[in-house]
Amino acid sequence: MTETAIQLGIVGGYMVVAAAIGLVAYRLTDRTAEDYYLASRTFGTVVLLFTTFATLLSAFTFFGGPNLTYSAGPEWILVMGVMDGIIFAVLWYVLGYKQWLVGQHHGYVTLGEMLGDRFGSRPLRGLVAAISLFWLFPYVMLQQKGAGQAIVGLTDGAVPFWVGAGGITLFMIVYVAVSGMRGVAWTDTLQGILMLGLIWAAVAWILSAVGGPTAATARLAETNPEFLALGGGLYTHEYVISTAISIAFGVTMFPQINQRFFVASSEKVLKRTLALWPVLVVLLFVPAFMLGAWAAGLGVTVPENGNVVPAILNEYTAGWFTAVVVAGAMAAMMSSSDSMLLSGASYLTRDLYRPVTDLAEEDPSLPDRASLANRIRRSALAAAVSLGRLLRSDRDRETLLARAGVVVFATLSFVASLYAPGTLVEIGDTAFGGFAQLTLPVLVALYWARTTRWGMYAGVGGAQLFYLASVFLPMVPGSYLGGWSASVVGMALGLVLTVGVSLATDAAPGEDATVYTVSAVDGD
């Protein structure tokens, strides 16, 4: 009991320190949207690297990854290594640098804004934001689930699941509401460095207790010889490739990651960050995921709905150390979630709310031709304009809406986390797949001037419908042609639709392909 109290004290204390940093950042934050959401585009290498990294350091990597290597073998390291270390790094340049240039030039804050402006389309802007918020929901829920499980595991069930999940929910709401991007990034940096250190300390501690890596791996070879042979079981070629592609492409469209493409202070920062990616990935994923695999060989038992990392720590290290690692992991989940909620809030206000209120400025009259279609369009526009006038107000209301949106979103995902089935990796994988459906249409739009508005509607909408059907409708299969996931098939469909429909249609009035033609000089 006293040990539990000490452990809870450590977790609580860590959270308070993280909150204090948020408050300091708050005092340095201007009350402008650019500063609140993008910290005025001033991030240097270390902060940008770690803030992106810590956002990836979520319950998905921390608890879900080791759980998977514990049950299926350490090949998950390869999946995450290829996806995060290389494919994501390439996209960091191809998509991220391009978005940075375009964003610097035109002052965009969200992906929806960037697309809506180029294609002269509010519906496209709203559609991209709505899709993003939809898939953000399960991923925020995943963090809450992870935190709830962590607290249950740490205290052997003395503290119930809802306390952990609810506590982290409360914490992230307060955090996002007060501090904005600067606070989020600062704590991310602290947490990223700390988690990297803690994971290595944990590996060193456990390995010294069992006689080194050779002994630990020898134990694994006795109990699970299959784990050491590359491939087999869950890990087929198709599974490894489609999971890596789907996650890497999905990550770039996560609101919190995508928004980071707009925040670097200079090109130099993006360059340095790029080269550091693969090394950082090796440093984090190899020890974290090997812990899970070694735990299988060491015969560590994981309680139902529990996680392997706290279990192996409890068995081989001191109680206070387990608490420190769990606190670090919870803080990492919090920093993932608060970044997500912050970006989600900017999507909500800028891409969904503001376009509707801006309609108030519009003239609802259309060319007076009495066709039925025109009459319907006129009434629809008139209705939208009145809605816009009704909601129109100053920016105070928008800020309030952003914060209220965060509270509602986090509360709903908390409630869902209490009931949602599925493992951490399953939930995360599904969300990544949903985001991945956006990536190829966006890439096509950024690089191919012939892309049209209808091509974007078809590519973004079609891929999304297909993927949603594969997730939610039992008659639509989730895997194709011997193991390729629905996510990768949907991505291909999105690409074909975007290009095909663009070729078949002409640019509508209001589209401006030159928006994305920016040179490096513009960017600086």
Next chain:
Amino acid sequence: MTARPAGTRRRLERAGWAVGAFVLAAGSIPWSLWRDSTVAAGLPLWLWWHIGWLCLASLGLLAFTRYGWGIGVESGAMVGATTDDAAEATDD
């Protein structure tokens, strides 16, 4: 120099870096060691391959940021050191 050879050269460079990126991604999974369970220094051999490959990838990306940055992304600008130097001078 006429515009055409310069354009061809740029296209070749772009293709070269694209192939390089593909090779880096494809090779990071040790396909040749599939189903192999050799252990070396406490870790599976295939994992050592992966670790080595990612370090190599880091060097590859570093080389890209030095010599290829801007290719395929910047339009209407010369790819080269001048803009980078300007950024460097004002950075940090």
